[in-house]
Amino acid sequence: MSGLQRIPTINSGSSHGLESNALASSTLKQSTCPYCGVGCGVDVQLSGSVGQPQPVAVSGTPEHPANFGRLCIKGSKLLDTLEQNQRLVTPQVDGLDASWEQAAHEVAHRFSKIIKEHGPNSVALYVSGQLLTEDYYVANKLMKGYIGSANIDTNSRLCMSSAVAAQKRAFGSDAVPCSYEDLELSELIVFVGSNAAWTHPVLFQRVERAKQLNPGLKVVIIDPRNTATCELGDLHLPIKAGTDVALFNGLLNYLSENGGLDSRFLESSVAGFDNALKQAREWTVERTAQVCDLAADRLEQFYTWFCASQTAMSFYSMGVNQSSSGVDKANSIINCHLASGKIGKPGSAPFSITGQPNAMGGREVGGLSNLLAAHMDIDNEQHRDIVQEYWNSPTLSEQAGHKAVELFDAIESGEVKAVWIMATNPLVSMPNRNRIERALKKCACVVVSDYVASNDTLAYADIKLPATAWSEKDGTVTNSDRTISRQRAFLPALGEARHDWKIICDVAQRMGYSGFDFQSSHEVFVEYAGLTGYRNGRGENESQRDLDLSGLAQLSRAQFDRMKPVQWPVNSTNPNGTKRLFTDQAFYTPTGKANCIAVDFKIPTQVTSDAYPFVLNSGRLRDQWHTMTRSGSSSALSQHSPESFLAIHAEDAQALDLKDGDLVSLSSAVSTQTSQQVVLPIQIDSAQRRGELFAPIHWGKQWSSSASIAYLYSDARDA
Ligand SMILES: Nc1nc2c(c(=O)[nH]1)N[C@H]1C(S)=C(S)[C@@H](COP(=O)(O)OP(=O)(O)OC[C@H]3O[C@@H](n4cnc5c(=O)[nH]c(N)nc54)[C@H](O)[C@@H]3O)O[C@H]1N2
Ligand SMILES: Nc1nc2c(c(=O)[nH]1)N[C@H]1C(S)=C(S)[C@@H](COP(=O)(O)OP(=O)(O)OC[C@H]3O[C@@H](n4cnc5c(=O)[nH]c(N)nc54)[C@H](O)[C@@H]3O)O[C@H]1N2
Ligand code: SF4
Ligand SMILES: [Mo]
DSSP states (O other), rough: SOOOOOOOOOOOOOOSSGGGGTTTTTEEEEOOOOSSOOOOOOEEEEESSSSEEEEEEEOOOOTTTTTTTOOHHHHHEEEEOOOSSOOSOOEETTTOOOOHHHHHHHHHHHHHHHHHHHOOOEEEEEEOOOOOHHHHHHIIIIIIIIIIIEEEEEEETTTTTTHHHHHHHHHHSOOOOOOOOGGGGGGGGEEEEHHHHHSHHHHHHHHHHHHHHTOOOOOEEOOOSOGGGGGGOSSEEEOTTTTTTHHHHHHHHHHHTTTTOOOOHHHEESSSSHHHHHHHOOOOOOHHHHTTTOOHHHHHHHHHHHHOOOHHHHHEEEHHHHHTTTHHHHHHHHHHHHHOOOOOOTBBEEEEEEOEEEEHHHEEESTTEEETTEEEEEOHHHHHHHHHHOOOOOOOOOSSSOOOHHHHHOOOOOOOOOEEESSOOOHHSSOOOHHHHHHHOOEEEEEEEEEEEEOOTGGOOOOEBBOGGGGOOOOEOOOTTHHHHHHHHOOOOOOOBBHHHHHHHHHHHTOSSSOOOOOOOHHHHHHHHHHHHHTOSSSTTTTOOOOOOOOTTTOHHHHHHHOOEEEEEEESOOOTTSSOSSSSSSOOOOTTTTEEEOOOOOOOSSSOOSSSSOOOEEEOOOOOTOOOOOTTTTTHHHHHHSSOOOOEHHHHHHHTTTTTTTTTEOOOOSOOOSOOEEEEEEOOTTTTTTEEEEESOOOOOOTTOOHHHHHHHHOOOOO
C-alpha cells in the first residue's frame, strides 16, 4: 500500500449539549491535550467545509473531570503548534524519499535478517509515553509476542518507573489509589519533588482554588529549590537533594511516637510495618533535620501537620523518581500513608503524578521491558500463559529485556544491532549523550518514527517514518488518575504521515506475523480491553488484576467515538469506572495486605568532589515541552524563557566572580572536558541552595549549539 492515507474527518460526535451554543457552520471535536499527564479535555472548534475543516479555537472541555474547562498556557496555545512546514511527510530510506511500500519492507527486511542471524534479542524498540495506548499496545505485542524478545523499553523509564516499582512493592500492583478530586477534599497537600505550578498547572490551579475555598487547607513543598509552586505553600522545606528517604523515615518515626498511627488499619491491612519502623527509629527530628539540612522546627512543623490531619495527599514527581534511590524514596512516602491510614479514603493518598500524556497508558499495555501487557508480569508463568493464550501468538518472551540505559549499552556493545525509536528524542533526553551518540553511530539499523522532519535523534536514522501528529491522531490516553480519554483527529493526516499503530502493523505483517490486521484504533482498543478482563478473577486458572477494562471490551465503533472519560477499573462491578482504589482496604498482594517496606537512607550514587564541586539539578520551564519539537515553534511559548541558562545562588556566583549573563563552560566526570559541549549563560537566582545549580532540560543541538545538558549526566540510576 502506498500513497496518501487520509483520515476521515467526520465529526465523531460529542454526546453533551454543546450543540445549543455551537454555530451552525462550525463543529466541535473533543480531544485530550498532548502535553502533560493531567490529561485535560480540549474542545477544538472547527469551521469550513467538511472536507477542509479549519481549527479556529481551542478551549478546555467544560465537563472533563481533569480540568472542568480550564487549560494552562501550553494547552491554550495548542493551535499555534500545529506547525505544518517542520513536518516529516514522506518515509525516507538511507537518505532518499521512499514509498511506504519500500520503507515498511526495508524495516521488516532489515529486522528479520538481523533476527535470523543473531536471534530475537539483537533487535529492540525504544518507545514513549507520548504514544497512544493503541500504538503502544501493538508495539509491545509485536516485540514480546511475535519477535519474542522483551527488548522494548520507553522514555517512561527516565520518568516514573521508580513510582511503578514502588507501587508494585507496596500494593502488589501499579495502581494509583486516588482521583484528582481528592486534592480538593484534603486538609494537607504535600508536593514532593514537584514543581506542579509549571509542570501540572491545571492541577495546581485546582489546589489553589481549593485553598481559597478552604483556608484551613495546608500546602507543604519539599524541594531543594524555591520554585513557583512554593508561592502557594504554607511551608517550604528546601531539602538537601537526595535525602528524601531520611525525611520520610523521620516522619514515620514521628507518627509512631506521637499517636499518628492507625493501629486498626495496620493490623487488618498492612504487612511489614514493624520492620519499616525499626529502620526508621533512628530518624529523630534532630538527626533528620541535620541530614536533610533543614531547620528542625520547620521540619517538625510539617511532621505535626501530617500527624494531626485526618487526610493528606503526597503529590510526588521527578524530585522523587529520578534518583539512585527513587524506588525507596517513593516507598518511604507510601509507608507514611499506610501507617497513618491515609489511603483508600477521600482526600488521602500517596499520589505519583505522571509526566507525559500517556505514561499511564504505556505502563498499562506493558511498555516497560520487565512487564507484560495489561498489568501482568513477565516473570509470572501464569501471566505469560494468559497473554500468549489471548494473543494466540507464536511465542512470548520469558525474560525481561533491557531497560533504557542498558539498552543503549547493548547497542554500543553490538549486542543489539537494530533499534526502532518512536516518539522520543533520546539524544537530548537520555543521560550521557556522548554514549548515546556512540551507540547510534555504531548501530547497523536505526529506525525513527517521528512527526517532525528533524531533531537530534533523526540525524542518526537510517530509516525515517512519518507519523501523524496530535491533531491527526485517534485513540486513547490514560492520565495520572487512571482516567482514559479519547484523542480525536480533527485534521487529515499530513502528506503521507501514518498512525504509529498502523506503521507497526504494516511492518509486522511484512515480517510475516498474523495478529496485526487491525483496521482502526477502535479495533486495537477493544482487543486490549478484552485482554485486561481475560482470566482476570479469583477462580482457578485466573489471576486477579487491578487493571480491568472488560466493561469497554464490547464497545462498537460508534460507542468508542462517543466514549466519555472514565477511570479504570471499568467492569461489571464498576460499570461507570472507579474513582478510588483500596476503599475496601484490600490490596493486590497474595495476602490482600499492603506492604510497608523497610527503607534505608543511602546517599546518592553521584557525589560532589574537589574537581566537580557542584550538583546539577535539571527540570522544566513553564512554557516549553521536553526537547521543544512541539512547543519550540510557538513564539508565544518562547517568550517566557527565550534561551537556556544556568541558575546559580548569588553567593556561589560571587565566589566564582560570575555575573548575570556571563557564559560558563560546564563539565562533569562523563563529559568530554576539553570540548565546549555545554556552554550556558549564568542566571543569578538564589532560589537554588548553595552548591546546587539548575538548568532546563529542553535545549538540544537543534535549538542551540551548546546547551544539551545530557552530555553532563552520568547514567547512575536505581536498578
Ligand atoms: N511545562 C512543562 N510541563 C511538563 C513537562 C515539560 O516538559 N514542560 N514535562 C512533563 C513530564 S514528562 C514530567 S515527568 C513532569 C515533571 O514534573 P516535575 O517533577 O514537577 O518537573 P521538574 O521541573 O523536573 O521538577 C522536579 C522538582 O524536583 C526538585 N528536586 C530535585 N532533586 C530533588 C530531591 O532530591 N528531592 C526533592 N524533594 N526534590 C528534588 C527540583 O528542584 C524540581 O523543582 O512534568 C510534565 N509537565
Ligand atoms: N537531565 C534530564 N533529562 C531528562 C529529564 C530531566 O528531568 N532531566 N526528564 C526525563 C523525562 S521525565 C522525560 S519524560 C523525557 C522526555 O524526553 P523525550 O521523550 O525525548 O522528549 P520529547 O521532546 O517529548 O520527544 C518526543 C519526540 O517524539 C515526537 N513525537 C511526539 N508525539 C509523537 C507521536 O505521537 N508519534 C511519533 N512517532 N512521534 C511523536 C516529538 O516530535 C519528539 O521528537 O526526558 C527525560 N530526560
Ligand atoms: S495542565 Fe497539562 S494537560 Fe492540562 S492544558 Fe496544561 S499541559 Fe495540557
Ligand atoms: Mo516525564
